[in-house]
Amino acid sequence: MATSTTKTGQPLDRPVLDSMLRRRMFYTPAFEVYGGVSGLYDYGPPGCSLQANIIETWRKHFVLEEDMLEVDCTMLTPHEVLKTSGHVEKFADWMCKDPKTGEIFRADHLVEEVLESRLKGDKEARGQKVEIDEEKEAKRKKKAKDIKALKLDDSVVKEYEEILAKIDNYDGGELGLLITKYNITNPTTGGNLEPPVAFNLMFQTSIGPSSNLAGYLRPETAQGQFLTFQKLLDFNQQSMPFASACIGKSFRNEISPRAGLLRVREFLMAEIEHYVDPEGGKKHPRFDEVADVKLVLLDRKVQLSGSTNTTEMTIGEAVKSGTVDSETLGYFIARIHLFLLRLGTDPKKMRFRQHMANEMAHYAADCWDAELLTSYGWIECVGCADRSAYDLTVHTRKTGAPLFVRETRNEPLKIEEWQVDIDKKKFGPRFKKEGKTVEAAIEALDQEIREKLSLDLEKNGKIELEVPGTETGKVAIDKDLIKIEKRTRTEHTREYTPNVIEPAFGIGRILYSLMEHVYWSREGAEERGVLSFPPPIAPTKVLLVPLSGGHPDLKPLVKRLSQKLRRLGISNRVDDSGASIGKRYSRNDELGTPLGITVDFQSVHDNSYTLRDRDSTKQVRSDEDTICRAIQSLIEGQKTWADVQKELPEFTQQELD
């Protein structure tokens, strides 16, 4: 794995970035004055504003642009719903306890960690180069530097590698056997571990005063959306395809969260459930609009071959070649790509990785993750899964609610089939109280058997049937009681359960990865960090700096400008501290504020102001209205700084460091 880099290609020093992000309050550990709770973070003002801007962009890019039906479902979810969806049973990790120390390990991570560390020790002993995967490193209690150089038998190396390749595939019992067989112990103390037990990752609570309604905090927004399917279809006047969308917090009671904002117990998600008719290859009407979008793909086959070499191709080619399963899935993959670019992520640090068969959810037909490269490695930030008809089907089966589409066929469907007629007048007297049972057994016969029986009837003048629940368990029916004929039936309506294409965005992961992508530091001043958010995404748009701190002549101008920008909907902050202009700008470089206005004594005379660009530190000067217009067009993304620089006179004094 390559070392991660800043926006300008320098090595990224994560502790330095991290301390800057905390100092500027992009985020802060929650409840820190109480010692904190791992996996819980608060966003401070810039983080909160950044998050709001990402969400607003998401709403415009998806909900508004695609006319999606946004819903707001509750987080509290009753047990029954998550039992049906499979989460009560399957949304769990296996954990092992060390009975001596009380430490708890996630079993698959532990096996992975220990075997990998042994393989590394083996490589070292064989004098081979050891690569360090920083992502896994961060999760690990025992660091790679503690690895013992110990050569393994070739056969053992092979066994370990095979186990690691399918590590997501083992259940608790199998993990337990691996732990025993390979003598895996507490990496710190060497102590023996108890066998793995399932730990459900949902936060449980009880709803109402009588404690008998168990509930959970939702692990995804999807289930709430599925349950509104029927009403949304009505709302959409029965028109398919359509999509619902939901933005809200979801929860995951991680066994041992580390890796900062990337693995948290409470996180903001934005999920889309796009309902599509499974017939006709899941085409998408707007696929042509994105067919030429070029993507970096890492497909399943390449991964299975043990490689991580990516391929660049258009989504049009990917769908045509079958690499991506359908147009609809491909359409959303391309739209996700465009969304991430709009936020300012680095296209060189973005790829779409296909899930391998053993890591896909049990219901999924195909799944691609948008991954962003960070100092923790490649991070899954958006999942784009074809959930097939799984969820709607299980909820319908459980509740009887018609979570499907019923539509009039353009042309009635003619179906040739074997139909059975019973002569009811003779049937009753013949079979007496067994009549109903026999009748039901006949109704349940499938087409193949009906065809065979029709031949029997013709040949023998009767048929013989096994009918459990009758006295002898068998009945014979004569041809005067029954007729079996091939006929044509006409179906005017069609019922089908739509398939679901689900793009699911982890907003917190995108937010963190974005901060790494736009981070750099000025040449020759490595301690001066800059966050180059695109203006529409930046937390605050404009910094207002009176040249001379709180000078009474400048104060009213600053106040007026600030109010004017506010009225234009442009967030701004005033820094009238006594620090030098350079210091004040550098503070705001760290906050990622793209523009700065300097108010000086010339401003008092002629109402002209200096506008500074964060990235180039270049400045232009003009009158108040022109400056405000320039700001607005930059914020709305209509102009770039290069445009503004061409139009307005440059200003070269006064950048005093």
Added chain:
Amino acid sequence: MATSTTKTGQPLDRPVLDSMLRRRMFYTPAFEVYGGVSGLYDYGPPGCSLQANIIETWRKHFVLEEDMLEVDCTMLTPHEVLKTSGHVEKFADWMCKDPKTGEIFRADHLVEEVLESRLKGDKEARGQKVEIDEEKEAKRKKKAKDIKALKLDDSVVKEYEEILAKIDNYDGGELGLLITKYNITNPTTGGNLEPPVAFNLMFQTSIGPSSNLAGYLRPETAQGQFLTFQKLLDFNQQSMPFASACIGKSFRNEISPRAGLLRVREFLMAEIEHYVDPEGGKKHPRFDEVADVKLVLLDRKVQLSGSTNTTEMTIGEAVKSGTVDSETLGYFIARIHLFLLRLGTDPKKMRFRQHMANEMAHYAADCWDAELLTSYGWIECVGCADRSAYDLTVHTRKTGAPLFVRETRNEPLKIEEWQVDIDKKKFGPRFKKEGKTVEAAIEALDQEIREKLSLDLEKNGKIELEVPGTETGKVAIDKDLIKIEKRTRTEHTREYTPNVIEPAFGIGRILYSLMEHVYWSREGAEERGVLSFPPPIAPTKVLLVPLSGGHPDLKPLVKRLSQKLRRLGISNRVDDSGASIGKRYSRNDELGTPLGITVDFQSVHDNSYTLRDRDSTKQVRSDEDTICRAIQSLIEGQKTWADVQKELPEFTQQELD
């Protein structure tokens, strides 16, 4: 209580409105296909969009306009935090169980309900008019119509009335005594009830795999905000006053929620914590801007006198007269008023009610609720409390974190005080191992005692002190060991814990009340409901209707218009169903869509369109660009329909019902 009315003053039929709101999917009971969970609702597309517009308006009106520091804190909150804040102990209701039926009653509501019902029975027996309080009626299991006309003794009536006046004041034991004394039973079955037990209203869960970190879903966003105080003060460069703000879900495990969207278990809040220096009367620098805002007030004194007569006065007068405690509290009350008006609530159905002493939270210095009149009665939608220094103080005391302000005094403070000097050289030999204890006892003496002792010293040449922990419990100290003098000390910094003014908005309650306020129906067509949201608040801004359903000549125009509006950030929906124009418009009146564009065959020829106003059903016609500009200025609130009607030619054909 007056019967509630529609926007146009007609009686409001809640079941009719409610069925419309559900049909149009403003909201829907959550998990309905699973039978639902009381107190949990989902918002469908129009409700969700309405909520987003309310939030956006809130952000502009408060966060942006007042330069507040928005934070996003977690909902999961560890036990310790809520223990310190008092929620673990006090955020509870008392409940009684009927052991036979298993029914659970909220004790105070039950006592209130039964005594009120008896008082009504008494009135009926005395031939007096019985007023029905619809809000309480809705909560009640036994309806008023079941009341028995039974005359009570005058003394009993007086007792009941006194109990009801202070019903919020009883604890569980007292409620239990009332239940026994007045023979209060299950209103439906008459069965005896178990004594009241406290039921904490927080949802509990456990964080992490080892089950030893108890946590709750937060009951308010406030605590998370308080814990970030110190970091926010740093972020704000130590400048006071400032405010933090947080928008997010909070939770309350109601014993038995009814009353629809007004009493739910999971709700969106928007809370502001404004930190102010308690010295100098809690002035607000921008109070002048709102001093003339007229408000309808219902103060504490009036309520205690048993009346609900409101007074109209400016907030300037209210603060001056001491009705409202401080400028800062008054400033926010006025700003809340302006915010609610901006959303479109009816000023005639809005009042500010002051909390009475016995209903205020234990920490509050003063509290006013913005109440909106609905068919459930007056509903608390915004609370505006002065929480004093309570929260910051208890968290500081518990954790030692400096949740206070330390500032350099403009002028050093000179303090005259009695200081004690000890001659340490002689003190040690004299008191030996008791020296430290005696010294500490002297240090702890307050000013008054020091003054008295200085006189003793002068008069008797020694002082006598009781010092617990010494051998005799008493010591005498001669004047050669000790000196007590009045001197002046100079203090250069000042430390203080800010007071908190907290405007807390229940977004769901505002949303529901607003829907009642803007609801009306067309004269002569009572079944045709209209929701007259102001254009900036309305869920969808524009309906696009091709005159003739899906006619191929009109389709491309509709598509182009829709995309154009979308690019301008204006949400719109197309209705190209086969229904009549009138039917399609009436569907969208119910959705509260303020504007409609009709695309007809004339549009194909000259690119002109008809623009329809929801409220007046008047139409104007012009070319595409003019129509789009008109829409934009209406949506942004720069123009009214009356302005547009003056500027553009009226169109009178084609409103076909």
